[in-house]
Amino acid sequence: MLAEIITIGDEILIGQVVDTNSAWMGQELNKIGVSVKQITSVSDQAEHIKQALDEAQQRADLILMTGGLGPTKDDVTKLTLSSYFNMPLRRDEATLAHVTDIFARLNRPMIEANIKQADVPDGCTVIQNKNGTAPCMWFEVNGKIFVSMPGVPFEMMYLMEEEILPRIKKAFNLSSIIHKTILTAGLGESFLAQQIEDIEDQLPSHIKLAYLPKLGQVRLRLSGTGADEEALEKEIEHFAQQIMTRIAKHVVIDQDIALEKAILDQMEAKGLTLSTAESCTGGYISHLITQHAGSSAVFAGGAVAYSYDLKESILGVKHETLTTFGAVSEQTVKEMAQGAISHFKTDYAIAVSGIAGPGGGLPGKPVGTVWIAVASKHKVEAKLFTFGSKRIQNIERSAMAALTMLLNLLKQDLN
């Protein structure tokens, strides 16, 4: 089944906003067995929107639109759809009540433009938008389905998850799709593929394996279609187990979550605590950890020790270690990790010290040289990495490498 996405709004075309909606929608549609044929971003102009609709419905059966539903005059999507489908506007009382209620709760006066948000093309199905004032509209015309949603990401996501995706499954009578994701770290896509080639070759035609690589991690996603959901789930689980046994060393978890979240969950289950001692990653690792709700159960805190002084005073790195071996060295990074454990009183710690660049390279230590250590109360391990010349990439890759090392240390200790 083919779908197209049309995003409407000048702000995308002038580059003020990055269109993250389409990628998210593409992922979610794929999960229910719908392929996106084309994504089209058009301006807030009626003729342009109509042309995009003409072209899209020649290629696809489902056309999902986002944007252009605000109360201001530059938003023309609703009027354009009214004219395109030849459906005059009618005032929808349920929508009016919803909009009125929102303004009452915010204690703000309603103006004519807000009331007009309750006008909808007569002939579409109105789906209430709990997170905003613009209603979602569902059209069935000439055997095709057209859906118009607001462009605000969290309004669109909620509507898709709660209303649109279930209705799409029903309208197109899609067979169930079951997905199982295995998060791996530390081995590249092509090497993983080599190791599980024979398992992949044995997959029946209704089960597909996708490789989704990102920054040193690869997600393996098994997706199966079939009528008997229970049998399908068992079948996919069987292949997932085969794969996980084969590449056990590289499996983080059999869930579709972030690497640091998988670590937090494991540590929380065992009542373990973590701290960080960051130099070149500059707080990025603790930011990754603390963006997850509930991280405070595991994460006590950390130090961003850019200067020699702070490495000594907060982390207890010895002055002579710094002067003898330098800040970017095995000795320093190990003392940073051990210092974090003793000063921050945690069970585990991560330490990173490197040259993120673009400046700061030293003889024998070019930009991209990064030492990473992970420590428990009984053990400390350090490893040297040589990344590239780009600062942001070096920070991101260092963080992922550090988290992967921590995961491996946890595996050794907990198994």
Next chain:
Amino acid sequence: MLAEIITIGDEILIGQVVDTNSAWMGQELNKIGVSVKQITSVSDQAEHIKQALDEAQQRADLILMTGGLGPTKDDVTKLTLSSYFNMPLRRDEATLAHVTDIFARLNRPMIEANIKQADVPDGCTVIQNKNGTAPCMWFEVNGKIFVSMPGVPFEMMYLMEEEILPRIKKAFNLSSIIHKTILTAGLGESFLAQQIEDIEDQLPSHIKLAYLPKLGQVRLRLSGTGADEEALEKEIEHFAQQIMTRIAKHVVIDQDIALEKAILDQMEAKGLTLSTAESCTGGYISHLITQHAGSSAVFAGGAVAYSYDLKESILGVKHETLTTFGAVSEQTVKEMAQGAISHFKTDYAIAVSGIAGPGGGLPGKPVGTVWIAVASKHKVEAKLFTFGSKRIQNIERSAMAALTMLLNLLKQDLN
């Protein structure tokens, strides 16, 4: 002048990759006076690419393509263009030498697929891609210009900046555009607009003012076109000065840079140092600061103190302050900022303590309650913010509010 962007690749349609290229290209094209009419993302299929090209050249004079130029079989852009423009492939010796050189430097063997990267449609202008093996191709056909670039962002960006944008200006004989950006913080778009309404009304028709809002900051961009570049620059500067005088309190800097970078530059010029004491922002502020090259000249480091223990041990917050007023309080956040200054020996410090959510709300302190303090050696100021219920947004908004407070403290001290 109208352009269209066509991004080619299944990875965008399945949502594996967010298309950030198009937004960046849209911005850069706007700066030289080219408007993007439509952005289209299509699959790696020859017929689909051809259809997109047919449609795009009916609307625009310039069609920029990215993606589908890799050495593997699933990349079909080059073959498709060869067939679309009826230009058989020829081997380009300069490209072959470039590709051979890259493989020699990496000490990797070249296979047939790599050699084929040097084959180009006979009739296009080849532009060497210094950052990769896929050449950029420029076609002039029927009065329209088509450019095919690799999809890897840093390869595309370099090619656009160094080669494509200058050639576009020349090919379409675009009149010069001059931009001047004023970064403001702390006041919303509509309030700013109100304050400078009369100045905006006086702008001549060849100078436009755009409001680009983002997380508590608004960029004001003046863009002017004209034949006499020097006169135009003076004219824009005149209006920029008028605006900056009017809203002086909210002006960060008259450059198009990030807020934290503006702060770093100001502090570096005065030889001042900075540290951070973060609780709910969890390292995000120090990450923002340290992502900028050269930040180590100003930033000594900081603490991410999630636990009570760490707030006491690293930052010297008094135990009784925490037990009497709680971690999220004016007293605690002030002691955190002062502790950072004395423990980390810096001239200035930022401290944040709040409830990022979604859990952790307290009676009288709902999720989204955030206390922020900024301190110099002689002064400490704290402010209470009430953000929303979304964790990531609370973290981002806290960081921006903290940086804005620091900027204002610096202004008081330095003026």
